[in-house]
Amino acid sequence: MNKLIIYSVTVIVTLGILTSCSNESNKDHLQEQNETQFIGANASQNQQVENDDSFQTGVFVDFDALDDPLYTEEIKSLMKTTLEALANKDEQALRRIYYREDSEGISEYFFDRDYSFESLEGITKDHDRLIVRVKTKARMESEVFERSEDYWLVKDKSGQWKLGAID
16 A cells, blocks of 8 residues: 555656646747747848948938828927937937836937938828838947837827837
């Protein structure tokens, strides 16, 4: 009887260990697979350009080129102010148009690179928000990346459009 209990406990413990090791291995594989997919998705959005000595910081957008009923004078003005604030690393201007009042650290994230804004690619509406897509080049640590960024615009309590997020 004692031997039967010892064998049963040994089998149960062994199965428990094997099952938990198998789950950990599976989790590692899934995490590795997810990281690979994430890297692949980002690689398609951020296209690295060769070291471009001709990179110029600034806003080179034709703000009148976008023809869409969602693109009002207020949105045009907000986008112009936003892009100029980022290109000129003007923290105060960016804070004035940023939706959230707790914008601490905003300059640390957005001003760690140089921007060259090239064109507005379109505007869409998502519920009560507008999304403006901007073709951008960014230089960070002497590497230049070309990408499209989405500028999410939201209305504040007074009904004014503000910058909600950049994605």
